[in-house]
Amino acid sequence: MNKQESNLIPALRLGLVCLVLCSVMYPLAVTGIGQLFFSYQANGSLTEDENDNVIGSELIGQTFTDPALFQGRVSSIENDAAGSGTPNYAPSNPELISRTRDAIEAQQLANPDGGRVPQDLVTNSGSGLDPHISVEAAEFQVPRIAEVRGIPEEELYNLIERHRTSQLEEMLEAPAVNVLKMNVDLQALR
Known part of the structure; x- marks a missing residue:
């Protein structure tokens, strides 16, 4: 295994971790906090x-x-x-x-x-x-x-x-x- 191939696997792992954090965990956390503490506003301030x-x-x-x-x-x-x-x-x-x-x-x-x-x-x-x-x-x-x-x-x-x-x-x-x-x-x- 050459140096480029050995760097590829950690880069792919980091990319996968960032993908899960940024596109799944963060949106779920923000949505959960919004619904928990600001439910009226998070749901469109409906009258x-x-x-x-x-x-x-x-x-x-x-x-x-x-x-x-x-x-x-x-x-x-x-x-x-x-x-x-x-x-x-x-x-x-x-x-x-x-x-x-x-x-x-x-x-x-x-x-x-x-x-x-x-x-x-x-x-x-x-x-x-x-x-x-x-x-x-x-x-x-x-x-x-x-x-x-x-x-x-x-x-x-x-x-x-x-x-x-x-x-x-x-x-x-x-x-x-x-x-x-x-x-x-x-x-x-x-």
């Missing part, structure tokens, strides 16, 4: 209704069209979690200008008492899946929802305040609310 039916994930935006509910950001991929992304149009792109103008008109029509339309209600997020809107965007929709539901605006402002991101998160980014979580609590107000 259920009162009948234990899954109605969505708090991590993925949904399209709400009911005027009695808060509506989230526009999504060029229709909030399809099979893939994320959005067209990277230049600000001068006619398609972007047209889509944004249409979204502004739709928001003004749906929310005539809202005032100036917040930017995040007419623009995509980077992934097209963002489940959050700014507090300003939520407050913009309050008059419409209060009128449709027949509830005082003050209740809706309190609901928004309860769902604001934490102070730590707000130090890093603008105050926001999760649309799905707010709508679940809004349904419970009936």
Whole structure:
């Protein structure tokens, strides 16, 4: 047996050990720790209704069209979690200008008492899946929802305040609310 052949067997053993450790043991350990300590997050942060039916994930935006509910950001991929992304149009792109103008008109029509339309209600997020809107965007929709539901605006402002991101998160980014979580609590107000 020459020197090259004698080095081959330990190299193959090391490769096999690394393969088992990296592709079997490590994934099993990480999955086990995730399920043991972070089960809710590891399973997709799924939100259920009162009948234990899954109605969505708090991590993925949904399209709400009911005027009695808060509506989230526009999504060029229709909030399809099979893939994320959005067209990277230049600000001068006619398609972007047209889509944004249409979204502004739709928001003004749906929310005539809202005032100036917040930017995040007419623009995509980077992934097209963002489940959050700014507090300003939520407050913009309050008059419409209060009128449709027949509830005082003050209740809706309190609901928004309860769902604001934490102070730590707000130090890093603008105050926001999760649309799905707010709508679940809004349904419970009936």
